[in-house]
Amino acid sequence: MGVTLYTGGCRSGKSSLALEMARETSENVCFIATCVPQDEEMHLRVKKHKQERPSSWQLIEEPLELAKAISNVDPSAYPVILVDCLTLWICNLMCEENNSLTTEEGMAAEAEKLVDSAKQYGGEVIFVSNEVGMGIMPANVMSRNYVDLAGRCNQVIGKGADKVIFVSCGIPITLKEKQE
Numbered sequence: 326m327g328v329t330l331y332t333g334g335c336r337s338g339k340s341s342l343a344l345e346m347a348r349e350t351s352e353n354v355c356f357i358a359t360c361v362p363q364d365e366e367m368h369l370r371v372k373k374h375k376q377e378r379p380s381s382w383q384l385i386e387e388p389l390e391l392a393k394a395i396s397n398v399d400p401s402a403y404p405v406i407l408v409d410c411l412t413l414w415i416c417n418l419m420c421e422e423n424n425s426l427t428t429e430e431g432m433a434a435e436a437e438k439l440v441d442s443a444k445q446y447g448g449e450v451i452f453v454s455n456e457v458g459m460g461i462m463p464a465n466v467m468s469r470n471y472v473d474l475a476g477r478c479n480q481v482i483g484k485g486a487d488k489v490i491f492v493s494c495g496i497p498i499t500l501k502e503k504q505e
Contacts, residue, residue: 326404327487327503328443329451332479334459338495340409343453344377347407350449355383355403357394359414374409388417392435392442400448411454411482412475419471427470429477436478440485454479456491 329346331339347354356378362368375384383403387394391414398406408414418426418435426432443450458476463469483489487503 326447326449328440328482328485329449329488329490330454330479330482330486331451331490331492331497332454332456332483333492335455337492338497339455339490339492340374340453341377341495342490342492342497343407343409343451347405347449347451348379351403351405352379352381353383353403354379354405354407355385355398357385357387357391357406357408359388359391359408359410359417360386361388361413361417388414389421392438395439395442395446395450398446400446404448405451406443406446406448407451407453409453411452411478412457415471415474415478419467419474426474429473432474432477433481436481437485440482444485452482452486454482 331343333339358371360367360371362371383398385394385398391408395406395408415426415432418424426435443452455475456479457472463472483501486501488499489501491498491500
């Protein structure tokens, strides 16, 4: 058991592969969703994602307090946690009314808390995150800040993870794997 990070571009197949890994690891999975649907199209995406998961899985909808949510799951009941996705979590933190997350240092501290809670969990924790830094430099300050925060988060989670898988065109490429 350990910590795995799936990352890649939008629609790269990373969520599907993370779901597959969770299914193969245990029948008892806790899915932590970070999405807060704001429009009809996002509601439809959430509905489609729900249909892809077994109905027996526990669902926790937590847009902000991921480390706390992980700490509150019983690993004997749910040996696998799947968090989808970190980049929506970052967006939620940035848009929070009392937003204090504006620096890479602040993001690194939040990501460290997340890694610590995942390592203390005692089961398998699977994170999904978009790799948003491979495109062009965004034209506005908020978008550039988002890219910087997402990049810092992915670096911290990747460094702390036992396994990191980059997904492109539905093909998983293992970037890091802890040797047992």
